[in-house]
Amino acid sequence: xxxxxxxxxxxxxxxxxxxxxxxxxxxxxxxxxxxxxxxxxxxxxxxxxxxxxxxxxxxxxxxxxxxxxxxxxxxxxxxxxxxxxxxxxxxxxxxxxxxxxxxxxxxxxxxxxxxxxxxxxxxxxxxxxxxxxxxxxxxxxxxxxxxxxxxxxxxxxxxxxxxxxxxxxxxxxxxxxxxxxxxxxxxxxxxxxxxxxxxx
Amino acid sequence: xxxxxxxxxxxxxxxxxxxxxxxxxxxxxxxxxxxxxxxxxxxxxxxxxxxxxxxxxxxxxxxxxxxxxxxxxxxxxxxxxxxxxxxxxxxxxxxxxxxxxxxxxxxxxxxxxxxxxxxxxxxxxxxxxxxxxxxxxxxxxxxxxxxxxxxxxxxxxxxxxxxxxxxxxxxxxxxxxxxxxxxxxxxxxxxxxxxxxxxx
DNA sequence: TGTACATCAGTGAACGCGCGTTCACTGATGTAC
DNA sequence: TGTACATCAGTGAACGCGCGTTCACTGATGTAC
Numbered sequence: 001x002x003x004x005x006x007x008x009x010x011x012x013x014x015x016x017x018x019x020x021x022x023x024x025x026x027x028x029x030x031x032x033x034x035x036x037x038x039x040x041x042x043x044x045x046x047x048x049x050x051x052x053x054x055x056x057x058x059x060x061x062x063x064x065x066x067x068x069x070x071x072x073x074x075x076x077x078x079x080x081x082x083x084x085x086x087x088x089x090x091x092x093x094x095x096x097x098x099x100x101x102x103x104x105x106x107x108x109x110x111x112x113x114x115x116x117x118x119x120x121x122x123x124x125x126x127x128x129x130x131x132x133x134x135x136x137x138x139x140x141x142x143x144x145x146x147x148x149x150x151x152x153x154x155x156x157x158x159x160x161x162x163x164x165x166x167x168x169x170x171x172x173x174x175x176x177x178x179x180x181x182x183x184x185x186x187x188x189x190x191x192x193x194x195x196x197x198x199x200x
Numbered sequence: 201x202x203x204x205x206x207x208x209x210x211x212x213x214x215x216x217x218x219x220x221x222x223x224x225x226x227x228x229x230x231x232x233x234x235x236x237x238x239x240x241x242x243x244x245x246x247x248x249x250x251x252x253x254x255x256x257x258x259x260x261x262x263x264x265x266x267x268x269x270x271x272x273x274x275x276x277x278x279x280x281x282x283x284x285x286x287x288x289x290x291x292x293x294x295x296x297x298x299x300x301x302x303x304x305x306x307x308x309x310x311x312x313x314x315x316x317x318x319x320x321x322x323x324x325x326x327x328x329x330x331x332x333x334x335x336x337x338x339x340x341x342x343x344x345x346x347x348x349x350x351x352x353x354x355x356x357x358x359x360x361x362x363x364x365x366x367x368x369x370x371x372x373x374x375x376x377x378x379x380x381x382x383x384x385x386x387x388x389x390x391x392x393x394x395x396x397x398x399x400x
Numbered sequence: 401t402g403t404a405c406a407t408c409a410g411t412g413a414a415c416g417c418g419c420g421t422t423c424a425c426t427g428a429t430g431t432a433c
Numbered sequence: 434t435g436t437a438c439a440t441c442a443g444t445g446a447a448c449g450c451g452c453g454t455t456c457a458c459t460g461a462t463g464t465a466c
Contacts, residue, residue: 012460033318035235049411117372118233158393165365172317193358198396212427213442249444
């Protein structure tokens with residue numbers, strides 16, 4: 001509705017400042033890290049006064065929580081979509097795993113914030129909390145279809161560790177480049193890992 | 201040699217300011233997170249002027265790199281010690297894995313810094329870089345004793361992901377408390393995870 | 401269709417703060433003779 | 434053992450900066466009549 005341009009607006013109102021600030025925040029984190037993130041810098045990039053973000057976020061933490069929520073929603077959607085056409089439980093689980101790693105690579109800034117313990121778990125809206133629950137429940141559901149009830153938790157924790165660990169190591173630059181060149185390469189690496197994991 | 205006391209020194213010289221600052225930094229990170237860390241706050245806690253740390257660290261990044269180096273050295277030592285009496289390759293690998301998770305729990309601040317991509321890989325002394333190489337080579341050595349040469353990398357990545365993921369999830373408070381009550385509980389959880397991992 | 405008014409989004413000045421880093425200094429320490 | 438001196442560790446004032454947050458404001462928008 002209104003221009004999204006980085007620096008100049010013609011209208012007084014922005015149109016979708018909230019979304020623009022979120023976008024800018026991701027950019028800032030990418031360039032300067034979480035430590036370098038500031039509301040003022042986000043405002044600057046969007047071309048808006050430094051107080052404007054306060055119309056949309058109560059404070060800096062609220063911005064971070066919003067990003068985390070966005071991330072969990074996206075992760076959940078991606079997982080759901082990846083499993084959509086699959087019936088076999090193990091295939092569904094592995095599809096979710098691949099989607100998880102893919103998500104981490106596609107949205108590293110979100111991913112890191114989602115799992116940054118720096119944030120008060122108390123903060124964040126109910127909606128955000130629900131989004132994160134949904135993503136985790138999806139994993140448990142996959143496990144439940146695969147192993148006996150009394151082993152679901154253990155299987156979930158184990159599988160999640162595998163997938164989460166790979167994601168983190170990739171984001172931290174600990175995995176040799178040659179495995180990360182393309183989506184297909186990443187999927188191959190991931191599935192090769194899954195091959196070493198047995199459900200029981 | 202000199203008092204380590206938090207607030208008051210009798211002597212003009214501190215005695216081991218470098219170590220004291222490192223300790224204080226860990227404390228600050230524990231309380232306020234990486235974002236809340238400042239050299240000035242460390243100096244304050246040690247009871248020293250805010251410029252004093254600059255006698256021991258070129259800048260803030262140097263402090264972080266020193267912590268990371270300390271962490272890698274400790275992780276390496278812990279791994280070595282855990283495997284010391286074991287002969288069987290898989291037992292050695294699992295011992296290293298348990299030590300890894302234990303280390304993450306014992307030194308969460310170090311662990312997070314060691315894997316925080318925020319730092320320039322360029323920074324840090326040669327000694328620090330050697331320490332991190334040593335820790336990783338230990339893992340590769342375990343793999344090499346366990347699987348054929350052409351699978352060593354894949355096995356290492358996979359096992360490392362498992363162990364690293366569990367560590368991260370624990371630090372981020374994503375693992376139910378009942379598994380973390382004691383060293384024994386953590387070891388049980390970890391070994392249960394390893395039981396689902398096959399080397400080939 | 402036109403007007404009055406309430407509501408909302410963005411402004412810009414101002415606040416107080418803690419930070420990283422530099423610098424000329426001073427007090428303590430240790431070593432050569 | 435005693436003294437002179439170089440070296441080193443810690444001091445405290447000062448710099449400039451960007452930040453989070455508040456506030457009274459103004460421009461734009463939409464709605465009721």
